[in-house]
Amino acid sequence: MHEQKSVTILGAGRSGLAAARVLHDLGAQVFVSDQASLSPSARRELLRLHIPFEENGHTDRAIAQAQLLVLSPGVSITAPIVQRARAQGIPVWGELELGYYLCPSEKIIAVTGTNGKSTTTKLIEGLLTHSGLRAISAGNIGTPLVARLREITPETIVVLEVSSFQLESIEKFRPAVAVLLNIAPNHLDRHGDFSNYARTKCRIFENQTEHDLLVLPRLLQLPVQPRSRVLYYDDLLPEFAHLRVSRHLKENAAAALAACRAFVPTMPPPSEELVCTVRLPHRQEFIAEIGGVQFYNDSKATTVHATLAALEAFAGPLVLIVGGRNKNLDFAPLAHALRSKEICEILLMGEAAPQIAQALEAAQITTFSFVRDFSEAVARALRYPGATCLLSPACASFDQFQSYEERGEAFRDAVLRRAVQLVPEEI
Numbered sequence: 001m002h003e004q005k006s007v008t009i010l011g012a013g014r015s016g017l018a019a020a021r022v023l024h025d026l027g028a029q030v031f032v033s034d035q036a037s038l039s040p041s042a043r044r045e046l047l048r049l050h051i052p053f054e055e056n057g058h059t060d061r062a063i064a065q066a067q068l069l070v071l072s073p074g075v076s077i078t079a080p081i082v083q084r085a086r087a088q089g090i091p092v093w094g095e096l097e098l099g100y101y102l103c104p105s106e107k108i109i110a111v112t113g114t115n116g117k118s119t120t121t122k123l124i125e126g127l128l129t130h131s132g133l134r135a136i137s138a139g140n141i142g143t144p145l146v147a148r149l150r151e152i153t154p155e156t157i158v159v160l161e162v163s164s165f166q167l168e169s170i171e172k173f174r175p176a177v178a179v180l181l182n183i184a185p186n187h188l189d190r191h192g193d194f195s196n197y198a199r200t201k202c203r204i205f206e207n208q209t210e211h212d213l214l215v216l217p218r219l220l221q222l223p224v225q226p227r228s229r230v231l232y233y234d235d236l237l238p239e240f241a242h243l244r245v246s247r248h249l250k251e252n253a254a255a256a257l258a259a260c261r262a263f264v265p266t267m268p269p270p271s272e273e274l275v276c277t278v279r280l281p282h283r284q285e286f287i288a289e290i291g292g293v294q295f296y297n298d299s300k301a302t303t304v305h306a307t308l309a310a311l312e313a314f315a316g317p318l319v320l321i322v323g324g325r326n327k328n329l330d331f332a333p334l335a336h337a338l339r340s341k342e343i344c345e346i347l348l349m350g351e352a353a354p355q356i357a358q359a360l361e362a363a364q365i366t367t368f369s370f371v372r373d374f375s376e377a378v379a380r381a382l383r384y385p386g387a388t389c390l391l392s393p394a395c396a397s398f399d400q401f402q403s404y405e406e407r408g409e410a411f412r413d414a415v416l417r418r419a420v421q422l423v424p425e426e427i
Contacts, residue, residue, distance in 0.1 A: 006065045009035060010058065010081065011072025012042045015095040018147035019070050022102065025051050033062040033081070066090050070098050073140070073165040076190060094169030096162060099138075099145030106176060107157045109259050110139075112167065112204045113181025116252045116307045117141070120181060121161040121277040123256035123270065126159055130274065131264050135159055140166060157263060164191065167203040174207035177262045178228070179255050180216040184305030191410035198223050203297030215258045217251070233258040239269040246313040247283075249275060282408035284310055284390075287415045290422060293319070295378070295415045298392040299408030303327070304334045307394040317342045317387040321377050323350035323405070326394030331356050334394055335363035343367055344384040347377045351399040374414035382418070 005028045009016045012034040023030050032046060032053040045055050052068075056059060063069065065121045067259040069076070069085045077301035082092055098106075111121045118141050139160035140143045160175070164187055175313035183198050183307075189371060191197040205214045208228035216222075233255040240250040244287065253275050261266050279285070282299040289295070296314070301307045318341055319348065322334075331352075338346065338360070346368035348356050353370055360368050371377045374391075381389035391411045401407040 005029065005067050006246075006389045007068045007070060008062045008066040009070045009072070009080070010034075010062065010185065012038050012046070012053065012055070013072055013074060015144040015146075016072040017042055017045055018068075019044065019072075019095050019098055020051055021049070021130040022098075022146045022149060022305045023070075024051060026077075029065075031062065031066070032217060033058045035075075045373070049219065050063045060084075060130075061297075063088065063090060068093065068110050070095060071169050073163060076165075077168050089298070092169060093171065094166055095144055095146060096160075097170050097173055099149065100170075100173045102149055102150070103145065103152060103158065104154050105152050105156045105158050107155070107263070108160060108175040108348040109157065109177040109179065109262075110160045110162050110173075110175035110204055110258075111179040111255075112162045112164070112201055113179070113180070113302060114181060114186045114201075115301075115309060116181045116248065117161045117163075118280055118300075119249070119278060119283065120179060120252045120256050121159050122181075122280065123253055123275065124159045124259050125271055126278050127176075127267065127275055128159070128263065130270075131260070131267060133157055133263065144265040156268075162204060164200045165284070168205060170206070172207055175204065177213045177215065177259045178205045178208060179233075179259050180204060180214065180220065181252070181255055182217065182305070183220065185304060185329050186303045186305070186327060190327075195223065195244060206372040213259075213262050215255055226275070231258050236269075243275060245272065245275055248309045248312070251281045278323055282404060285408070287412050288419050290415070290419050291382050291390050293381055293387055295389045296391070297408045297411050298390060299397070299411060301392040302396050302404055304329050304331060304394045305332055307392040308337055310390065310392040311341060312336060314388050314390060317344050317384060319344045319381040319384055319387050319389040321347045321349065321371075321374075321381075321389070321391040322356055322394050323353045324393045324397050325347045325350065326352040326355055327396055328393070331359035331376060331394065332362065335359040337364060337367060339363055344387050345369060345380065347371045347380060349373070349377065350393075352395045374411045376416070378414050378418045 008031045038055045063085045112407040125137040135157040137159045138148045140163040141161040202224040205226045212228040214228040236254040285297045287295040
């Protein structure tokens with residue numbers, strides 16, 4: 001990137017804008033193309049930097065002069081514009097590959113998996129920082145790697161959460177430590193089938209050698225065999241027997257410790273306080289107790305696998321809110337698991353509600369109702385004093401919301417509004 005280069009960035013979201021900023025500062029001729037309308041803030045940013053752009057569709061202008069195409073994670077490698085670029089011999093990188101190319105540090109820990117990525121990433125960062133090392137987290141967790149490059153020195157340990165969307169478009173990305181937490185069906189609407197999704201996840205160790213480390217659970221069946229050294233994080237679980245947290249949080253902590261010991265071999269297991277303080281919003285987050293009903297927000301559970309993990313953490317009578325946009329996932333395992341739970345009522349909402357209802361009926365579960373919104377769901381949950389009401393959707397949010405965060409905030413707002421309504425007036 002030292003010579004002036006013409007680079008087109010597909011997608012003007014957080015990752016795309018960060019890449020545009022960095023490449024512009026390096027002297028590249030940048031062009032941005034977005035399939036949708038640009039947000040007002042994105043338009044202002046590009047105009048301020050004098051970066052030309054197009055919106056509401058990718059045209060041939062995007063690849064007319066391009067010497068490199070950089071994809072935002074939301075842009076699939078099967079998109080027609082990407083295929084045309086490759087047919088013309090234009091290199092195609094994802095934002096992750098670009099960040100790796102420009103990153104001053106080779107001390108990279110990359111974390112992927114269907115569930116638990118963000119929590120494990122923050123745990124690794126917290127453990128390393130607590131040990132006196134310089135560590136920063138980036139990637140799919142919220143801040144793109146390219147946006148943090150100025151903070152990174154050769155001694156910085158870079159902890160990256162990476163998604164299957166990002167791994168689709170790597171070429172030479174090679175983390176010193178790769179963490180593969182689990183693989184369960186997800187994003188089949190993009191990857192086609194589970195086999196392709198699993199192979200994409202395994203790209204996290206594709207370029208590793210025997211000098212690198214792969215951390216994974218012992219029973220995980222890999223479609224591709226690694227060349228790297230392997231460490232099974234569940235072998236460390238006995239060191240976490242003292243923690244009073246859920247099993248899946250112990251597993252995240254064990255994976256984090258295994259990764260950190262590549263840099264600090266004598267690192268002790270984390271305290272319960274540290275493990276609990278990194279719990280992120282929208283992940284089994286307690287909101288309030290109203291009328292004897294405890295409300296929990298697990299909006300981040302966008303897969304069946306994640307909702308099954310949440311169900312293990314809650315005992316006693318349960319009101320479960322599920323639904324949203326299906327990602328071509330099978331709801332039968334969820335219905336089967338619910339047969340052994342003490343269910344007050346299952347509340348279905350969103351596009352996938354009829355599909356989930358079919359799976360429940362096939363499992364001979366009839367204690368479900370359809371609800372229009374969270375206000376109605378909260379009202380129905382209050383019929384069951386002593387129960388836990390858990391939002392754990394097993395679906396994406398994109399039918400009604402822009403993100404799982406927005407969905408979780410909407411649920412929290414509905415709960416807190418109801419709490420205010422039930423506060424007795426002062427006499």
